[in-house]
Amino acid sequence: MKKAFLAISLLLATPIVIAGGQGLHDAACMQCHATLMGGDANAIYTRNTRRVKDLNHLNGQVKGCALAAGVAWLPEEHQQVVDYLAKTFYRF
Numbered sequence: 001m002k003k004a005f006l007a008i009s010l011l012l013a014t015p016i017v018i019a020g021g022q023g024l025h026d027a028a029c030m031q032c033h034a035t036l037m038g039g040d041a042n043a044i045y046t047r048n049t050r051r052v053k054d055l056n057h058l059n060g061q062v063k064g065c066a067l068a069a070g071v072a073w074l075p076e077e078h079q080q081v082v083d084y085l086a087k088t089f090y091r092f
């Protein structure tokens, strides 16, 4: 509940950047992660054993996973997704 509220607040505060990154992310990335995480796709970013520790690592992981997802994002789109994940889940 608290997380949902936070996500909504972020959305309202910066609608364009967050909605862009989240929209791209949700369309391409949720299904496979949901399968891995037993239904809760975004839990892959918040689990105790999460692997990404810094922005560099996040960039590399998003690139690799974008390949796995079969999307060819422009550099700006890649950046929007990285920003969305960093702001919403990782908060380095």
Ligand code: HEC
Pocket: 025, 028, 029, 030, 032, 033, 036, 044, 045, 049, 050, 051, 052, 053, 058, 061, 062, 065, 066, 067, 068, 069, 071, 081, 085
């Ligand atoms: C075909 C399956 C698949 C797709 C599609 C996919 N991923 Fe992943 N993703 C994985 C796997 C497997 C892992 C690693 C899980 C582990 O280490 O336990 C992972 C892990 C990650 C992590 C690191 C999580 C952590 O531990 O900190 C990020 C970030 C990530 N994915 C981003 C994305 C993004 C962004 C997309 C959409 C472009 C995406 N993934 C699409 C399979 C996928």
